[in-house]
Amino acid sequence: MSNRAFLSKFKAQTIFPYYHLVRDTDVAHIENLYLFKNTKQFLNDIQILKTNYKALNPRDLLNNNVSNNSFLLSFDDGLQEIHSVIYPILKQQGLKAIFFVNPNFIDNNEGLYKHYISIILKQLKDTGFEKNVLDKIGAIFSFTSNSTEEFKKKFINIKFSEREKVNDVLDLLKIDIRDYLKEQKVYISKEQIQEMLDDGFYFGGHTMSHPPLIQLSQEEQTLEIINSIDWLKQNFNINYSLFAFPFSDRAISKKVLEKLFEYDPNVKIFGNSGLKKDMDKRIIQRFSLENPNKETEKQIVTENMYKYFNKVIRKYHIKRK
Ligand SMILES: [Zn+2]
Known part of the structure; x- marks a missing residue:
């Protein structure tokens, strides 16, 4: 049509x-x-x-x-x-x-938490979505996942009120978000x-x-x-x-x-x-x-x-x- x-x-x-x-x-x-x-x-x-x-x-x-x-x-x-x-x-x-x-x-000086999540997913992808790392991140947000796809879905859809915890994930993965924002x-x-x-x-x-x-x-x-x-x-x-x-x-x-x-x-x-x-x-x-x-x-x-x-x-x- x-x-x-x-x-x-x-x-x-x-x-x-x-x-x-x-x-x-x-x-x-x-x-x-x-x-x-x-x-x-x-x-x-x-x-x-x-x-x-x-x-x-x-x-x-x-x-x-x-x-x-x-x-x-x-x-x-x-x-x-x-x-x-x-x-x-x-x-x-x-x-x-x-x-x-x-x-x-x-x-x-700061960015959208969804953009941070995308940056984190890119790094997880580059390091092969290691199961123990996904589990550690899941624990920060109190969710579990049985596959990479399920992890991605749950991580992308975290609540706005949990956005501060995204900074804990950035720390865990040693991503300097301030550097990223300034450089990019x-x-x-x-x-x-x-x-x-x-x-x-x-x-x-x-x-x-x-x-x-x-x-x-x-x-x-x-x-x-x-x-x-x-x-x-x-x-x-x-x-x-x-x-x-x-x-x-x-x-x-x-x-x-x-x-x-x-x-x-x-x-x-x-x-x-x-x-x-x-x-x-x-x-x-x-x-x-x-x-x-x-x-x-x-x-x-x-x-x-x-x-x-x-x-x-x-x-x-x-x-x-
Ligand atoms: Zn928008």
């Missing part, structure tokens, strides 16, 4: 594809979490988007001046590739975009944000520390969200409020959203539930184009098909409690 010929039929829709990074080589802090596209594949996506849609400037989105048949790219997590790879490409292509960042990681420059710097802002790009909050929000109280959720938007306003000359949910927006309550609308009635909030309409026009749903194994045209069509399918099964409009 997802024939690329259908693409022309779905052009009336405005779409918001998102990515994390674009890179031509593997990298330890990402490679055990998800797949990503290389430069050539990303350029191909841009060509497809430009052929079928008009570029939407974030400025027009903030002014509620969005026309049909447009697209706007956004990038989550503030990884250094948004400055070293994506920013030059977008400039050359005459495109603007929004970058959603976690203030705690800017300048590389995993995240962008304040200077780089300023440079991109000066060039007409937009930045939004993505929480302070990228927690799975569902594991926090509503008060903690609201603070994580609003502080990240405020941080951008305090450090740069930003007067707008943009925000994207980390991991998933699925379990976000009406109450937390209402707090955000109270904070700034003109806020634009980005989710990742595909092409759906949320409870409020200020919530924009995105879909990921990051997986290099999925054909881009097909994926855009599939997302559109889901929209019509969800409409039929009455799930198009997201209900929130």
Whole structure:
């Protein structure tokens, strides 16, 4: 059904594809979490988007001046590739975009615990996933595993509240994470944000520390969200409020959203539930184009098909409690 010929039929829709990074080589802090596209594949996506849609400037989105048949790219997590790879490409292509960042990681003094887990898994892989080491790590988190796959699954999915214990694993494996962050420059710097802002790009909050929000109280959720938007306003000359949910927006309550609308009635909030309409026009749903194994045209069509399918099964409009 997802024939690329259908693409022309779905052009009336405005779409918001998102990515994390674009890179031509593997990298330890990402490679055990998800797949990503290389430069050539990303350029191909841009060509497809430009052929079928008009570029939407974030400025027009903030002014509620969005026309049909447009697209706007956004990038989550503030990884250094948004400055070293994506920013030059977008400039050359005459495109603007929004970058959603976690203030705690800017300048590389600390990083996302999921990225640490990926670095650890890379080292465990390089040393052959020794059973006694896996057991020691399991003991730190009070889980057992009977296979490498089971270990990986349990380790990647540890709770946010257990993230401090990841540092114990780094110690156990003698990984100096501060060195890693400084050497690899995993995240962008304040200077780089300023440079991109000066060039007409937009930045939004993505929480302070990228927690799975569902594991926090509503008060903690609201603070994580609003502080990240405020941080951008305090450090740069930003007067707008943009925000994207980390991991998933699925379990976000009406109450937390209402707090955000109270904070700034003109806020634009980005989710990742595909092409759906949320409870409020200020919530924009995105879909990921990051997986290099999925054909881009097909994926855009599939997302559109889901929209019509969800409409039929009455799930198009997201209900929130
Ligand atoms: Zn994220």
